[in-house]
Amino acid sequence: MAQIQIHLDSDFIAGAASDAGLNALACVKHLKPGETLYVEAESAGFCYQILSGVMKEYNTLEDGRRQVAEFYSDGAMIGLSAEPQHLHTAEAVTPCAVRCFPREAFMHAAAASPELSQALLNETLMRLDRARERMVMIGRMSAMQRVASFLLRLAADQDARENVSIFMSRQDIADHLGLTIETVCRALTELKKVKAVSMSSTRVFSIAEGGCLETIAMGARARLH
Amino acid sequence: MAQIQIHLDSDFIAGAASDAGLNALACVKHLKPGETLYVEAESAGFCYQILSGVMKEYNTLEDGRRQVAEFYSDGAMIGLSAEPQHLHTAEAVTPCAVRCFPREAFMHAAAASPELSQALLNETLMRLDRARERMVMIGRMSAMQRVASFLLRLAADQDARENVSIFMSRQDIADHLGLTIETVCRALTELKKVKAVSMSSTRVFSIAEGGCLETIAMGARARLH
């Protein structure tokens, strides 16, 4: 249920980081859609803050299938982990700008600044909550419910119910929700058919009045077919 | 793939907490199997460290189905969240003893102690990694693979391949893996049939030599039937 990161704490992180003189060590990097920032198992020399654009973090299985852990938008810190290697691949979904911090320096700054480490802890706790929400979703909800929830989350993150942008491809959505691309398509078609949403193009949708989409997401068991 | 928490950081947390004089404020509570420590949506006045036993954290859906987020054993800190309410229900799986810290005091201590907040951040990052591992598992693995992975994790946490204890019920396992109780049973039966494991009782198993269980968990697509 959680795609795009909340900005508040991250902004705070940015502030605390600059207080700690970290920005002197940081550089900015630009990415085109599809470019990777770091790759699974690569040693984690840097961590990053997204300045603009949308990125995704995912894992690839042996057979080529993927699981998209999360989408991140501007403000989010990514690439921090308890491990010395990155456990995911991070890839730009839209054109992106990111600030790169040397990991060691960043961790030292965090150790030295209670505010920064508190903010980091809070953001991490929030992500953990969100990861668990999505475990419930993937483990216990039907395809229709997952897609409906996903659209609602997109809308909430963009604070709109009309002309909401879908930044990512159908494949990305499928990999995020634990479905196949065909099932995502069919669910979207069905949602249009029952008039829970309308779509002006493949990447823009509006939510119909009346809470129909919410009802479906909540589990009043709307099925495909 | 992640059931039982690693102790190292938590022990450190305990040390740091007592350094900060927190233990003076803490009390110890004992729980029988099935008793709850806190309930979803309840305001989070306390956080807890498990001293002995195994606990589980879960969410309940409207229709009564559950998703077990994680099992925790001694050393783990639970009940901390970015929100002022608990987002899960915590329940004892085996008889448990827990130390209760007033949440406010604990957060203050964390803010005052860089070591403590670093340790908390690390533990939380680790849990996030584990939550995402399990998202991959639930989203992309077959029932057989999930059950096989679960048994391997249990064995790893107990550092044994013979006479490994299954602390939790079949229902708990199912709710943890995003399956039904029947599917878990059938997978276990199948694993016994192909001699990947043997079971001396319903709650104790041994892993067969030859890495058969690992092969199944990895995805060489062993199916039910």
Place this chain on the structure above:
DNA sequence: CGCCGCCTTGACTCCCTTCAATGCGAGTGG
């Protein structure tokens, strides 16, 4: 013993995946 909770097994159903075409919009070059 007989009850009770947990576990196991069987038969059937159905949602989602798999496999396979087809549609569609954007960019390219003749």
Place this chain on the structure above:
DNA sequence: CCACTCGCATTGAAGGGAGTCAAGGCGGCG
């Protein structure tokens, strides 16, 4: 401008894996 291509999205048909429903089986305990 249109033919062509390429990637992404959509739709259809068929099959299978896991869920659902329904009986037992097994072990512990009063």
